[in-house]
Amino acid sequence: xxxxxxxxxxxxxxxxxxxxxxxxxxxxxxPAVITFVAVIVVWELATSSAPEPRILPPPSAIVAALxxxxxxxxxxxxxxxxxxxxxxxxxxVLGTAVGVLVAFAISRWASARDSVLPFAIAANxxxxxxxxxxxxxxxxxxxxxxxxxxxxxxxxxxxxINVTRGLTQVESSALELMRSYAxxxxxxxxxxxxxxxxxYFLTALKVATTLSLIGAIVGEYFGxxxxxxxxxxxxSASALRFDVTWAAILLAAVTGIAxxxxxxxxxxxxxxWHASVxxxxxx
Amino acid sequence: MADPNIDPVGRPAAxxxxxxxxxxxxxxxxxxxxxxxxxxxxIDLEIWRGEFVSLxxxxxxxxxxxxxxxxxxxxxTEGSVEVNxxxxxxxxxxxxxxxxxxxxxxxxxxxxxxxxxxxxxxxxLDRSERDRRIAAMLELVELSDFARHHPYQLSGGxxxxxxIARALALQPAILLMDEPFGALDEMTRERMNSEVLRIWQQTxxxxxxxxxxxxxxxxxxxRVVVMSARPGxxxxxxxxxxGNPRNDLTREDPRYFQLVTEVREALRAxxxxxxxxxxxxxxxxxxxxxxx
Numbered sequence: 001x002x003x004x005x006x007x008x009x010x011x012x013x014x015x016x017x018x019x020x021x022x023x024x025x026x027x028x029x030x031p032a033v034i035t036f037v038a039v040i041v042v043w044e045l046a047t048s049s050a051p052e053p054r055i056l057p058p059p060s061a062i063v064a065a066l067x068x069x070x071x072x073x074x075x076x077x078x079x080x081x082x083x084x085x086x087x088x089x090x091x092x093v094l095g096t097a098v099g100v101l102v103a104f105a106i107s108r109w110a111s112a113r114d115s116v117l118p119f120a121i122a123a124n125x126x127x128x129x130x131x132x133x134x135x136x137x138x139x140x141x142x143x144x145x146x147x148x149x150x151x152x153x154x155x156x157x158x159x160x161i162n163v164t165r166g167l168t169q170v171e172s173s174a175l176e177l178m179r180s181y182a183x184x185x186x187x188x189x190x191x192x193x194x195x196x197x198x199x200y201f202l203t204a205l206k207v208a209t210t211l212s213l214i215g216a217i218v219g220e221y222f223g224x225x226x227x228x229x230x231x232x233x234x235x236s237a238s239a240l241r242f243d244v245t246w247a248a249i250l251l252a253a254v255t256g257i258a259x260x261x262x263x264x265x266x267x268x269x270x271x272x273w274h275a276s277v278x279x280x281x282x283x
Numbered sequence: 284m285a286d287p288n289i290d291p292v293g294r295p296a297a298x299x300x301x302x303x304x305x306x307x308x309x310x311x312x313x314x315x316x317x318x319x320x321x322x323x324x325x326i327d328l329e330i331w332r333g334e335f336v337s338l339x340x341x342x343x344x345x346x347x348x349x350x351x352x353x354x355x356x357x358x359x360t361e362g363s364v365e366v367n368x369x370x371x372x373x374x375x376x377x378x379x380x381x382x383x384x385x386x387x388x389x390x391x392x393x394x395x396x397x398x399x400x401x402x403x404x405x406x407x408l409d410r411s412e413r414d415r416r417i418a419a420m421l422e423l424v425e426l427s428d429f430a431r432h433h434p435y436q437l438s439g440g441x442x443x444x445x446x447i448a449r450a451l452a453l454q455p456a457i458l459l460m461d462e463p464f465g466a467l468d469e470m471t472r473e474r475m476n477s478e479v480l481r482i483w484q485q486t487x488x489x490x491x492x493x494x495x496x497x498x499x500x501x502x503x504x505x506r507v508v509v510m511s512a513r514p515g516x517x518x519x520x521x522x523x524x525x526g527n528p529r530n531d532l533t534r535e536d537p538r539y540f541q542l543v544t545e546v547r548e549a550l551r552a553x554x555x556x557x558x559x560x561x562x563x564x565x566x567x568x569x570x571x572x573x574x575x
Contacts, residue, residue, distance in 0.1 A: 173388045180382040181405050195392045273391045
């Protein structure tokens with residue numbers, strides 16, 4: 001174990017400047033980048049000579065399919081991704097709004113908690129795949145609203161539970177402090193509970209972005225408009241055009257990551273003071 | 284008991300106004316089922332304007348509970364607590380308290396100055412008056428340079444100074460401090476003790492201070508209220524006629540040692556020898572458990 005020895009006589013590196021920071025950044029990302037490139041290369045080499053139809057086409061074929069079907073053809077990928085994102089965002093907004101409202105109610109009134117929480121938990125226990133055909137029939141299979149309702153049901157629970165936690169898990173001494181100032185319930189809500197709940201809310205929102213795309217695509221599997229990611233996946237796979245299927249999956253993944261990053265940016269803007277966001281450098 | 288006509292601080296005597304008057308207070312907690320815990324029994328205590336009174340005792344003696352009774356954070360089972368001549372409840376609604384807890388309880392989403400601003404917002408003061416008071420308070424605790432910092436950027440001692448600035452921003456009739464320096468290391472604690480004495484002398488605020496440290500109690504106080512456990516009651520009140528200002532030399536004064544010994548013996552006589560830090564958390568739990 002040479003690393004345990006004190007580094008006596010070893011000259012310190014020069015003051016870290018921009019170059020050093022860049023170097024550290026490279027070293028931080030290098031393992032991920034190298035792994036990624038290696039996987040792509042091995043994938044390409046292993047699959048490019050396989051006979052058609054290839055369930056796992058080489059990356060080059062997937063990218064070609066993505067470009068080929070971007071704007072036109074039987075599977076217009078861009079329009080499909082846009083339609084799916086529309087359903088996901090619509091459902092996310094809906095589910096989040098209801099989740100936040102219910103969280104406020106049950107953290108304020110014990111009677112609301114006792115009457116709503118069992119049903120919320122029961123609703124959360126329903127496998128989303130089981131309820132999707134019902135929602136499609138109920139709200140119109142071609143209407144994007146049916147997919148939004150599926151998404152809303154899926155994201156409601158994590159939002160509701162986390163916001164409730166944020167509103168109620170306040171340090172007891174913080175509440176006593178407010179009490180010593182004779183603060184009203186409203187003031188406690190506005191000045192303590194709300195800011196306390198914000199990090200919980202944003203954490204749930206990050207989870208919900210991923211869930212919303214899952215919900216939208218699952219809903220699409222059970223019918224509806226054909227220019228959506230879910231239908232492209234189902235139909236291209238049954239037509240043995242797995243290159244298009246993979247292109248659609250790639251697009252869905254990229255959309256999901258972008259969606260997630262939007263919430264991360266929101267987090268940085270809204271709660272720069274929180275331990276999950278700030279760099280913990282003392283003054 | 285201190286004679287109300289003698290000003291214990293040695294300042295020009297104002298009218299000997301009573302800030303806290305506790306008469307025949309009992310406090311019992313429902314410990315679940317048929318069990319009832321008597322936290323405090325037969326408490327009589329009067330605290331005069333400008334005094335610095337420490338409550339000291341073994342864990343479970345109800346010293347934190349007594350502080351919370353004064354602050355109307357919990358209600359007595361028997362007896363009455365008056366603050367500034369009115370019931371404690373009315374005093375709380377009149378915002379006559381400043382509270383400092385063992386944890387600083389600062390809000391991370393607010394900067395230092397915004398944390399101090401919080402009670403002033405609740406009071407509804409106009410902006411210029413708020414800013415004036417915040418500046419004055421931060422100057423008082425010598426943190427003016429850190430106004431725009433966030434609490435997590437400060438050391439434990441600095442955070443507690445912000446909490447003191449916040450507590451004093453309302454210019455309260457009485458400052459209640461519940462083991463405020465219990466979480467600090469010994470060096471920081473001694474520095475904070477001198478700091479609190481300076482603030483006390485500068486502002487003239489009446490202070491009630493819960494501690495489990497005998498030297499701290501003697502160094503800070505004009506009177507030390509010694510309590511014993513099961514049931515919690517006041518066994519002795521020790522006057523501390525050390526002059527002001529007190530400083531590091533005070534800690535080497537033979538009279539200081541005498542008083543420390545006197546308080547220790549009073550504690551021992553009451554059956555509470557061990558007042559070390561680990562016990563204090565149990566004491567807090569005891570007090571907090573009874574609130575809900």
